[in-house]
Amino acid sequence: MFNVRVQVTYKDSVLDPQGQAVQKAIExxxxxxxxxxxxxxxxxxxxxxxDQAAVEKKVAQICDQLLANPNMEQYHYDIQKVATNQ
Amino acid sequence: MFNVRVQVTYKDSVLDPQGQAVQKAIExxxxxxxxxxxxxxxxxxxxxxxDQAAVEKKVAQICDQLLANPNMEQYHYDIQKVATNQ
Incomplete structure (x- = not known):
């Protein structure tokens, strides 16, 4: 089993007004x-x-087909194997 | 300068219906x-x-005061020093 963490953000070329608003609030x-x-x-x-390679492929497919909007968003993921005693 | 990545999620005790909906969509x-x-x-x-300790303290304060709802959410952050030639 693997722990997977996917992060989806706007592409750098896409304005992030929500981020700007939060930054101003921080100031x-x-x-x-x-x-x-x-x-x-x-x-x-x-x-x-x-099989880590198979899990990576599956995660990439899930991102492409569901989690990220390929027009505006980019994603990256971290995959970590969970130690089991099975 | 430091790159900071904060992740805010519901506490484990709080139901995440959006997560469940996405999981069903994946299935x-x-x-x-x-x-x-x-x-x-x-x-x-x-x-x-x-000063990494000072930056960590600042980030924790920003999370407590703005980014996370302490009643329902938990946060964790990664801090990474950016190499500069200054």
Whole structure:
């Protein structure tokens, strides 16, 4: 089994007004030095299987077909094998 | 300068209906073996400074005061120093 964490963010070329709003709110709270805020979605899941390459392929397909909008969004994922005693 | 990535998710005790809906959609697409889907928000930003401890404290304060709802959400963050030639 693998723990999978997918992060979907806007492409760098796409404006992120929500991120800009949060950045301004941070400034209004009195925190300085924060820049380049980008907001995205994260998906955490467990995927059954022993073959990391097969799991990576499956995760990429799930991202392409469902989780990310390929026109506006990019994704990356971390895959971590879960130690089991089976 | 530091690259900071904050991830905000529902506490484990809080139901995540959006995650369940996405998990069912994944099953309907024909992918099996995916479980425990949880959806969250991710925030990527750059924070100025040289002192990692001070940046961590600032990020924790920003999370507590703005990014996460302490009643329902938990957060964790990764901080990575950006190499500069200054």
């Amino acid at each position: 209004r709270l009195g925190f300085d030095g924060v820049s380049g805020m980008r907001i995205g979605k994260s998906f955490e899941m467990q995927v059954a299987g022993d | 309907r697409l024909g992918f099996d073996g995916v479980s425990g889907m949880r959806i969250g928000k991710s925030f990527e930003m750059q924070v100025a400074g040289d």
